[in-house]
Amino acid sequence: MSSSFRQSKDALIRKLRDGMSDLTTCEETIKIIQLFEIDPLMLTNSLPSLIENLIHPYFSTTADNQLAIAQIFYQFAKILRNSRVRVHIPIKIYDLPTVLSLLDSSKDWYSQYMLISWLLMLVISPFNLDSDTNILKILSKFDGMALVQPLISTIKAELWSKNYKLIQLPLEMSKINPMELNNMLKTLKHKSTYPFSEEQLVEYTKYISSLNSFEEETYGLYTLKLLPHLVILLANSDETYSCIFDILFWMTSAINLNFTDLRFKLAESVSKITLFVSQTDPESGRMIVEDCVNDTENLLRNNTNDSMDTDRLHTFLLILAEFCRNGLLTSIQIQQFTSNILPVVSKFQQKRMMSTLGHQIRDAANFFCWSVSRTYTNIEVQPLNDIFLNLLFTANFDHSPLIRKSAMAALQECLGRQGNAILDNVTVIRLVEIHLGQLSNAVILLDLFKEDYPEYSEEMIKWLVIYTVGADYDYLIVKKAAILVSDIASKSNGQQSTDWVMKYTRALRTRGVHDQDVNICSRAVYLYCKIDNKLLPKYPELLPVLHQQNIPKVWSDEISFQALSELNGIRSLISNGSPISKMMADRIFLIIRYTQTNDANYEEISAIINWLTAFISNNDKVFDDLSIEHSFWSTFEQLFRFEQPVVCKAAPFLSQNRFISLFYDTVSKISCEYKAKLIQSLSQAISDYVVDERVIGFLGDVLEFLEDYTTTSKGDVGRLTRLATVCMISQHITLFKDLNRTEFIENSLLRLVGEPAIELRQRSFDLLCAFKSVSLEKIPFGLNAIKFYDLHYRGNRSFWVGYFLSAGAIHSTDKLISTAVDDLLFYYRRSEPHRQFNLLNEFARIVPSSKEFSEMKATRVQIGKLGTIPADITKRTIIFLNFWCRILESDIPMSDTFNYGGFFARVYNLQLAAKSMSITTYSFKLLTFLVGNQILNKRGNYGQFANKFISILLKQLEKAQSKNEFSTVQKLAVESLTQIYMCADNAKNIELLQKIAISPKHISALENAQLFI
Structure with missing residues (x-):
């Protein structure tokens, strides 16, 4: 039930009552009504007063309120059905003219729906109406409105029953509306009042019997619903009696019904007609039932499941189930069904392209068993056994939850009414206590x-x-x-x-x-x-x-399963000593080539290939001859180089020396996605490795993936190898601790804990906790990660490098960025002054100096022997500068003893060495914030500090004098100058700057001294 439904039922109904009187809350009232859709019967007791209070002010209120009332009424009708709601409309016959007038002038469909419902209640009142012609005239306006057609047809039927002169049948009976005719026949009391002649009845019957299908479901439903009424009329004359059998033949043989609801209605009507015939002509009734049973059996005998007309089969099964409900089947026919039909239809399936059909057939089989169990008290033991077992097994073993559910309902009926005929009381009780619907119940049974x-x-x-x-x-x-x-x-x-x-x-x-x-x-x-x-x-x-x-x-599901079975079979033969033939090897690689990673059996197929790879690689003489062996390994290594997913996962299961050789030979040439898969698989296989010097060296090299920052058009794909490596270390922490690379691992993990990738930082944090043998429940975001760093790794700059990547990220979510900055500032402000000073120095040193940048830029092109690529120094530098911009913009408290001049020089010289427009842009932004911080805090000789930067910015502007427009850097210089003047509250300089910023030609008109502060 919806979380909004946590309020009590009484509280919700009180809100509904308030909504009936306060129509301004219409939308909220409708939402409350919708909450009762789960269990509409909860409204039953309150519905009369709710509808009465809703309708009462309708005539005297505003048009807007009338619309709100109609909308609420429609919502009630939608949830509880119109027939349950409209009966509570207060009926006063003198309201009829007003209702008709409002209906005639109404413009919205909500009001039309409610007023027609109201009109129906007035029409069925026990009064003769003088305005019946006017009512029909007004209703004719709504002939195209499908929503109200059932209501209108009922109104017409009521009017016709009171005034037969109103009935006007079309000249052609085929044009008659079956919905209206159906309601009319229900309201007319005597056959002498039927509005059509015997000839017209026969004409209409022949028209119906000529139809092959129904284009509209609603038309078909009312036509089929009408047929039992027509049959009663046809039975009144010997001349028309034979038409009954024409209708039955048409219903069971000629009509093709694509709609499920139509088949249910047809079955119900056939059963009603057959029951009527059986009461007047028992022999004919028996023949009809026998023909349906035999036709069903012949349909199954003469067709395979895949060639079966399932709509026709479903129709017959529903008919037989309805026959059972009316007690029309004999014990012999029930036995015939359970022996020859039920074993097939209870397991019926039909394959169509990529889907499986047949659940309707199995559901109909359950319906038949339910009907038999409910209706008959003298079922023979063998048919009853068949019914019981089919229901029991279907309820537990069918793949469809809906079919299992319907079988459970039928089984409960069978056990409740017939259980003692085939089982002892104790067994019946134990069966009832079993939680049905689970395959594992087989063991209990x-x-x-x-x-x-x-x-x-x-x-x-x-x-x-x-x-x-x-x-x-x-x-x-x-x-x-x-x-x-x-x-x-x-x-x-x-x-x-x-x-x-x-x-x-x-x-x-x-x-x-x-x-x-x-x-x-x-x-x-x-x-x-x-x-x-x-x-x-x-x-x-x-x-x-x-x-x-x-x-x-x-692959289809069938092909996928066959491939899985074939590999299982090959594994079974090989593990029991059979040599690998050329056929086996070819089939293994054929399956490998066509296995897709999204296949349902991919993991199982991959696991078998892993086993086969390990077994073949670690055992001698497993092939029929050397040529097959050579071909096998040649194909395997070729597929590995082509990044075939199954082979990539299987490679680490080779004998360790063979795999390590293959690894070094090819790993630098494969993508990060497949490197990650390789590492994941290695993590599973490494437990079986004998740790010798070669393996130790190999694992040490694998740690290089922690530093892989390869980027492609897909973004930072290196994170895949970093994550896979972290996961592998986590699963084999003791092994990696023994490599004497703990410092490198921890430094890498500290950096990764701060990085933006959520899963990577979380796994890295968990691994660091394992290294320190501590346990923290909270996810290591923000403050929690900083606290962990402060407790165990204070002074290790690797953490802040990673943290800057999150807090200074250019492309990330606002929430992640703001959380990272806010948590850092919270930690910083709570630190002691000397600690704040040290932190600022650490933050400053993370921004590379011009020398460090040049050196790192030079080594950036060097790709590791495993194909790893170090982080892009330019992108990192931009992120570090952006981080400083953000903390300065957030007004981080700065120590007076901080070396502002030194940091200024570091950043300025960096942008000179980098020769990167992006770095220059972020450097100028950072220096602008730094100068602004000095000015706002009136720290030291802030004017001199500011003028130094202003001088640099003015030099940039001077370069534009010979140009027609400002460059990007020069536009940035104007923005920086404006920001500095705003911090200094220097309106005069801002005004001067606006003048020269119009175009480069205006720059020469001013002396630089005029723009200093």
């Missing part, structure tokens, strides 16, 4: 049935093996069922259960091999491999069937 009902246990294992594992199109259920069956065969369920499992698995295998059916054989292979890895070599005829299957580039 085995235990329940093993003593007194072993035949049920066998039927269940047969269902699981033959139908769930052997036929279900939902391969997730197939795999789960195979694991369940293997558990049943291997655990303490008795030898009998194991024998049944092997019996039906053998039947599955035999059918697959006999038909050379790849689908069935793949299921048998998968099941054998799950039961016992040593079983498959005993049946060498199975796997060759899978080897013949052509594997396309684009």
Whole structure:
């Protein structure tokens, strides 16, 4: 239920009452009504007074309030159905003229809907109306409004029942509105008052029987609903009686219904008609029922599941279920259904492209079982057993939650009404107590049935093996069922259960091999491999069937499962001593090439390839001959270089020396995405490595990925390798501690803790905590990370380098940036003055000097031996400068002893050395904030400090005298000068600056001294 529904029901209803009187809160009132959509019956007791209070002021209020009343009324009708709501409208017959007048002049559909509902209540009142012609005239305006057609047709029917002269049928009966005719027939009391002749009735019947389908669902629903009424009229004459059978034939044979609701309505109408015929002509009624049962059976016998007309089959099943509800099926017909029809339809599936159909058929089978259980009291034991078992297994093993749910409802009905006929009381009670709907219930049911009902246990294992594992199109259920069956065969369920499992698995295998059916054989292979890895070599005829299957580039769920089964089979043979043939090797690589990372079985396929890689690499003489071996490894290494995902994940499972050689030979040439996959897989495989000097050196080199800042068009892809490396260290922390690289690792992690990538900083923080053997529950964002640094790593500049990357980020979210800056300032302001001084110096040193920048720029082009690329010094420098801009803009408290001149020189010289427009831009911004801070705090000789920077900015402007317009740097100089003058509250200089900033030609008119402060 919605979180808004936490308020009590009474509180919500009180709000509704307030909303009925205060129409200005219309929108809020509608939202409250919508909360009751979950359980509309909660409004039942309050509805009369709510509707009365809502409608009462309608005539006397404003147009806006009338619209609000109509909107609220519609919402009530939408939630509770119009028929439940309109009955509470206060009815006064003298209101009729007013309602008609308002309806005639109404412009919005809300008001029209409410007024027509009101008019309906007035019309059905026990009064003869003089204005019936006027009512019909006004209603004719709304013939095109689908929402109110059921209401209008009911009004017309009421008027016609009181004044037959109003009835005007069209000249052609095919033009008649079935909704209006249906309501009319319900209101007319005597056959002598029917508004059409016998000829017209026959004409209309023939028209209906000529239809092949319904273009509109609503038209079809009312036509089918009308037919039982027409049949009663047709039965009144011997000359028209035969038309009844024409209608029945049309309903069961000729009409094609694509809409599910139409099929339900058709089934209901056929059953009503057949019941009526049975009461007047029992023999004809029996023939109709028998024909439907036989037609259903023939439909199943003459078609495969995939060629089946499912709409027609669904219609027949619904008809038979409705027959049961009316008690029309005999015990023989019920037995015929449970023996010949139910076993097929309860498991019915149909494959269409990439989807699986058939749930409606299985649902109809459940509906039939529910109807039989509810209606009949003398069902024979065998049909009842069939019904019980089908419902029990469907309720637990069907892949569709909706079908399991409908089977549960039918099973409850069966156990409640028929349970004692087939089970003892204790078993019935234990079955009722089981939480149905779970595949794992098979184990509980085995235990329940093993003593007194072993035949049920066998039927269940047969269902699981033959139908769930052997036929279900939902391969997730197939795999789960195979694991369940293997558990049943291997655990303490008795030898009998194991024998049944092997019996039906053998039947599955035999059918697959006999038909050379790849689908069935793949299921048998998968099941054998799950039961016992040593079983498959005993049946060498199975796997060759899978080897013949052509594997396309684009996989369906079926192809994916077949590939998985084939690999399982190959693994089983190899692990039991079979040499790898050329066919096996070719099939392995064919599957590898076409496996997509988004495939449902990707992880399982990858795990098998990992196993095969490890087994083949670490064992001798596993190939039929040397040529196959050479070809195998040549193909493997080629796919590795081509960044094939499965092979990249499998490579670390090679023998360690072979992998390390392959790694150094190719890693610098593959992308960061695949390097990350390689590291992730290495993290799984490394546990089996023997740690020798080569492995130690190799792992030391792998740590280089912590410094990988490769960027592409996809952004910072180096973060993938950094993250994968952090995760690998986390999983093998003891191993990496023994490498004597702890200082390097911790420095790298400290930097990563401050970086913007959330998962990377969190994993790095967790790993640092592990290194320090501390435990912190909070995520290491902002202040918590700073506190950790302050406790364990104070003075280590690596942390601030990373933190600057977050707080100074150019491209990040406002929340992350503001949080980083705010947390830093909070920590800074709470620090002692000497600590603040030290922090400022640390922050200043993080901005590289001109010499440091030049050196780092020179080494930037050097790519590591693993293909790693260091961080872009220009981008980093910009971020560091931007960080300073942000903390100065946030008015960070600055110590008087801080070396402002030195920092000024560091930044200014940096931009000179960098020769980068971006660095110059951010340097000038930083220096502007620095000068502004000096001026605002009147710190030392701030005027001299400011004039030094003003002089630099004016020199930039002087360069523009010979130009027609200012450059980017010169425009920035104007902005910086303006900001400095504003801090100094120097309006005169701002005015002078505005004059020279018009164009470069105005600069020579002023002396520089005029612009100093």
